[in-house]
Structures are given as C-alpha cells and as structure tokens.
Amino acid sequence: MTEQEAYQEHIRYAHDTYCWIVIRHASFDTARMLAARWKREIFLEYLTEEKFVPLSTTDEYFQMPDYGETYLFSAQGQTILLDSRYFTSSIRTFLFFLHFSSIIR
Secondary structure, X not given: OOHHHHHHHHHHHHXXXXXXXXXXXXXXHHHHHHHHHHHXXXXXHHHHHHHOOOOOOOOHHHOOOOOOOOEEEEEOOEEEEEOOHHHHHHHHXXXXXXXXXXXXX
C-alpha cells in the first residue's frame, strides 16, 4: 500500500467515524426531545376519566329534518312546496342575484 492510499484510507475512516458520532448525537437529541414531549402530553383517556365528558358532538346537518313544516316558494307564476327553510332562502337569494345580474348586463 502506497503512502497516498494509506492517507486516503485514514481520511475515509476519520470521515466514517465523524458521521457515526454525528448520527449518534442526533439520535440522543431526538430521544431527549421525544421524552420532553411525552412528559408534557396528557392522555385522552385521562381527560375523559377526569371530566366525565363524552367524546361526541351533534351537528344540525346530520339530524333528520322535520318534514312537518313546508314553505311556499313562487317563481315565474309557479308555486313549489319546499320542506327546508334554509333551501328556500338560498333559492330566493340565488334568484335575487340572478335577476340583478341580468339587469346589469
């Protein structure tokens, strides 16, 4: 082995050792960061046992509509019975903007 090859091998070993040390210390930092995060976290089971709050929610979009109420909607001489007042108001708003957009043109 020549002197240049020996020097290159030494540099390669030194670089490998340096990389190994850097990776090892990065794993130490990551383990320390995860331990600190886990120390601050509160488990979900602990919260539900502590407060006795059920983990559920209700939303009016997923409730069954009450079909007892009907709303009249009239457009161009035609009358329609609609079950939802939200749908009726949205159609009225849409036709209102549609009417004004045809006037502006």
